Amino acid sequence: xxxxxxxxxxxxxxxxxxxxxxxxxxxxxxxxxxxxxxxxxxxxxxxxxxxxxxxxxxxxxxxxxxxxxxxxxxxxxxxxxxxxxxxxxxxxxxxxxxxxxxxxxxxxxxxxxxxxxxxxxxxxxxxxxxxxxxxxxxxxxxxxxxxxxxxxxxxxxxxxxxxxxxxxxxxxxxxxxxxxx
Amino acid sequence: xxxxxxxxxxxxxxxxxxxxxxxxxxxxxxxxxxxxxxxxxxxxxxxxxxxxxxxxxxxxxxxxxxxxxxxxxxxxxxxxxxxxxxxxxxxxxxxxxxxxxxxxxxxxxxxxxxxxxxxxxxxxxxxxxxxxxxxxxxxxxxxxxxxxxxxxxxxxxxxxxxxxxxxxxxxxxxxxxxxxxxxxxxxxxxxxxxxxxxxxxxxxxxxxxxxxxxxxxxxxxxxxxxxxxxxxxxxxxxxxxxxxxxxxxxxxxxxxxxxxxxxxxxxxxxxxxxxxxxxxxxxxxxxxxxxxxxxxxxxxxxxxxxxxxxxxxxxxxxxxxxxxxxxxxxxxxxxxxxxxxxxxxxxxxxxxxxxxxxxxxxxxxxxxxxxxxxxxxxxxxxxxxxxxxxxxxxxxxxxxxxxxxxxxxxxxxxxxx
Amino acid sequence: xxxxxxxxxxxxxxxxxxxxxxxxxxxxxxxxxxxxxxxxxxxxxxxxxxxxxxxxxxxxxxxxxxxxxxxxxxxxxxxxxxxxxxxxxxxxxxxxxxxxxxxxxxxxxxxxxxxxxxxxxxxxxxxxxxxxxxxxxxxxxxxxxxxxxxxxxxxxxxxxxxxxx
Numbered sequence: 001x002x003x004x005x006x007x008x009x010x011x012x013x014x015x016x017x018x019x020x021x022x023x024x025x026x027x028x029x030x031x032x033x034x035x036x037x038x039x040x041x042x043x044x045x046x047x048x049x050x051x052x053x054x055x056x057x058x059x060x061x062x063x064x065x066x067x068x069x070x071x072x073x074x075x076x077x078x079x080x081x082x083x084x085x086x087x088x089x090x091x092x093x094x095x096x097x098x099x100x101x102x103x104x105x106x107x108x109x110x111x112x113x114x115x116x117x118x119x120x121x122x123x124x125x126x127x128x129x130x131x132x133x134x135x136x137x138x139x140x141x142x143x144x145x146x147x148x149x150x151x152x153x154x155x156x157x158x159x160x161x162x163x164x165x166x167x168x169x170x171x172x173x174x175x176x177x178x179x180x181x
Numbered sequence: 182x183x184x185x186x187x188x189x190x191x192x193x194x195x196x197x198x199x200x201x202x203x204x205x206x207x208x209x210x211x212x213x214x215x216x217x218x219x220x221x222x223x224x225x226x227x228x229x230x231x232x233x234x235x236x237x238x239x240x241x242x243x244x245x246x247x248x249x250x251x252x253x254x255x256x257x258x259x260x261x262x263x264x265x266x267x268x269x270x271x272x273x274x275x276x277x278x279x280x281x282x283x284x285x286x287x288x289x290x291x292x293x294x295x296x297x298x299x300x301x302x303x304x305x306x307x308x309x310x311x312x313x314x315x316x317x318x319x320x321x322x323x324x325x326x327x328x329x330x331x332x333x334x335x336x337x338x339x340x341x342x343x344x345x346x347x348x349x350x351x352x353x354x355x356x357x358x359x360x361x362x363x364x365x366x367x368x369x370x371x372x373x374x375x376x377x378x379x380x381x382x383x384x385x386x387x388x389x390x391x392x393x394x395x396x397x398x399x400x401x402x403x404x405x406x407x408x409x410x411x412x413x414x415x416x417x418x419x420x421x422x423x424x425x426x427x428x429x430x431x432x433x434x435x436x437x438x439x440x441x442x443x444x445x446x447x448x449x450x451x452x453x454x455x456x457x458x459x460x461x462x463x464x465x466x467x468x469x470x471x472x473x474x475x476x477x478x479x480x481x482x483x484x485x486x487x488x489x490x491x492x493x494x495x496x497x498x499x500x501x502x503x504x505x506x507x508x509x510x511x512x513x514x515x516x517x518x519x520x521x522x523x524x525x526x527x528x529x530x531x532x533x534x535x536x537x538x539x540x541x542x543x544x545x546x547x548x549x550x551x552x553x554x555x556x557x558x559x560x561x562x563x564x565x566x567x568x569x570x571x572x573x574x575x576x577x578x579x580x581x582x583x584x585x586x587x588x589x590x591x592x593x594x595x596x597x598x
Numbered sequence: 599x600x601x602x603x604x605x606x607x608x609x610x611x612x613x614x615x616x617x618x619x620x621x622x623x624x625x626x627x628x629x630x631x632x633x634x635x636x637x638x639x640x641x642x643x644x645x646x647x648x649x650x651x652x653x654x655x656x657x658x659x660x661x662x663x664x665x666x667x668x669x670x671x672x673x674x675x676x677x678x679x680x681x682x683x684x685x686x687x688x689x690x691x692x693x694x695x696x697x698x699x700x701x702x703x704x705x706x707x708x709x710x711x712x713x714x715x716x717x718x719x720x721x722x723x724x725x726x727x728x729x730x731x732x733x734x735x736x737x738x739x740x741x742x743x744x745x746x747x748x749x750x751x752x753x754x755x756x757x758x759x760x761x762x763x
Binding site for chain 2: 701703
Binding site: 023024025026052053054055056058060061064065066067068069070071089091095098100102121122123124125126127130134147148149150151158159165 | 241243255415431436525528531541547549550560564568
């Protein structure tokens with residue numbers, strides 16, 4: 001559907017686009033982190049592309065990624081402990097051309113930093129804060145990067161696969177209850 | 182008397198009061214705490230005000246963060262349906278349908294759902310959209326002091342809850358849709374009841390509009406308040422009634438049609454000024470369009486154009502019929518595997534979006550070949566809309582927060598996931 | 599004898615004029631609106647108009663999920679209410695956490711404040727809520743609510759201290 005967008009990106013940026021895929025009607029481009037802001041600005045300002053609306057921003061923690069059974073085209077290989085752990089996904093929409101595109105950036109656990117797209121689309125402000133809150137991905141250039149869903153006293157990043165689901169960090173409990181609660 | 186004035190206003194000389202002088206002022210921080218009377222869930226707004234005028238507002242959500250994504254990673258695909266109900270809990274069927282469509286996209290079943298199931302999905306989605314808008318308009322009107330429209334619209338909502346309870350079993354959190362279809366068929370006598378109620382709902386809407394549209398107090402409090410320009414709406418990612426009130430003609434049902442919407446006729450109301458009053462008018466008009474959509478679907482169902490099964494017969498997705506499950510060992514094992522292991526979805530990722538009550542509701546699912554998703558992210562429209570609240574509020578009075586917040590229709594479950 | 603009769607009369611008055619503070623957080627709020635609406639009228643029981651200030655209310659209805667972030671706010675609201683006060687946990691999330699067993703949803707509001715009546719259901723039907731309200735009224739009449747018992751205990755302790763002196 002939006003294969004022309006991927007072609008235009010590859011034509012302009014060459015090897016900054018590591019991989020492109022098109023599955024289930026979605027076009028995805030894996031880009032190098034260093035060129036992210038340039039690519040995003042091109043996507044927004046070029047009149048033939050005009051991706052003016054932000055859709056979502058999230059991240060995927062690949063540390064437990066071991067797919068089973070038939071793998072659809074474009075799915076990533078099993079995690080081997082060496083490749084980058086996090087995959088930050090941005091989805092953009094074009095109001096005039098009714099198209100969507102997904103940008104993906106791989107970041108490592110040691111340096112989970114990505115350039116922020118909030119200066120380009122203010123709609124990503126809270127979504128990037130949410131990704132920081134849940135996964136610990138830092139966004140450089142974000143005007144106000146702090147936790148959004150959880151409280152400041154919370155330690156850890158809960159949506160990472162190594163955070164146990166039921167590990168609570170209570171702020172207040174009744175003093176007359178006995179035992180572990 | 183002069184002493185009292187001196188004491189109260191800090192003046193050394195009572196004659197000072199007669200001269201034109203500005204009273205000293207400084208900015209004040211006011212907390213609209215997580216529990217406040219505007220019955221719209223829990224959000225904390227830390228306001229910096231200059232008198233009554235808002236200078237800055239720090240909106241802090243997250244008081245209802247119930248970890249939808251984390252729970253989804255530990256539950257099978259069918260077990261996630263109750264969690265999706267509680268996302269936008271005033272229009273739960275739409276969340277169910279959106280999530281089911283996302284899983285079906287990964288399974289490759291889009292377009293292969295039985296026609297009857299598609300019609301039923303659209304009927305209940307639109308009824309859910311009507312309950313969403315009725316609640317929003319009713320609660321907002323009550324907060325502005327109009328208690329009667331609240332009672333009238335809630336009476337109308339009560340009728341719809343009773344009808345939805347007949348078809349799904351629960352008044353509010355239905356968990357009615359399944360991957361591959363719906364779980365139960367339309368009961369006998371439901372369609373005539375629904376058609377009769379629609380007449381009464383239209384009458385309730387007429388009463389409500391008569392009370393609110395020309396009401397000077399309502400208009401003064403809503404018109405010109407909370408204006409958002411169309412360019413800002415696009416940059417901030419607004420969709421749904423808020424974006425349409427700003428003049429942006431974007432409706433997922435028309436621009437990226439799904440299910441059987443291409444065969445149905447309806448209009449999309451678009452506003453002009455982008456203030457709260459336009460958002461209210463857009464919502465009332467959308468209720469009428471939803472009524473129109475449901476009536477078209479019901480006519481088709483009555484005519485016999487939507488007969489057939491309500492669930493796909495793909496054995497990898499659907500549970501076997503109960504007679505088989507109780508009598509043959511293969512079906513019993515298939516039933517067991519579906520319940521315990523879940524529907525096996527091939528590894529891959531897909532993003533599906535539907536028109537929720539508040540805007541574009543999307544589900545981004547990453548499957549890994551097992552019966553539990555690797556990641557299930559919900560793109561919630563309320564979260565995106567609430568992020569603009571502080572820009573919209575800037576420069577308004579504290580009392581204007583009530584209509585602004587009411588018309589943004591932030592649903593806590595959806596915003597905080 | 600006279601004190602007990604006075605207390606009975608006071609409890610009778612209290613149970614039929616409950617001023618509720620609906621601490622609404624989530625989906626149960628929709629059912630709370632339905633309970634207050636004309637069909638399942640809660641006004642019949644005297645608990646009609648919600649007082650949106652903890653200082654002016656005596657029934658705290660915890661409607662919906664309580665999260666860890668919300669805990670301090672809930673405790674503060676409860677502390678601000680004047681005695682005697684009662685707490686109704688509306689919905690299974692406020693009672694035990696419901697099916698949200700994770701790092702943020704508190705497993706029941708009674709981790710923070712003492713609860714008098716629990717209403718299960720997700721969300722509970724309005725008839726269940728009215729039944730719970732009747733149970734609460736019976737409890738108020740008997741003088742068994744947590745806050746009423748606390749007041750009685752404090753009176754006994756004070757009397758003992760005065761007797762010792």
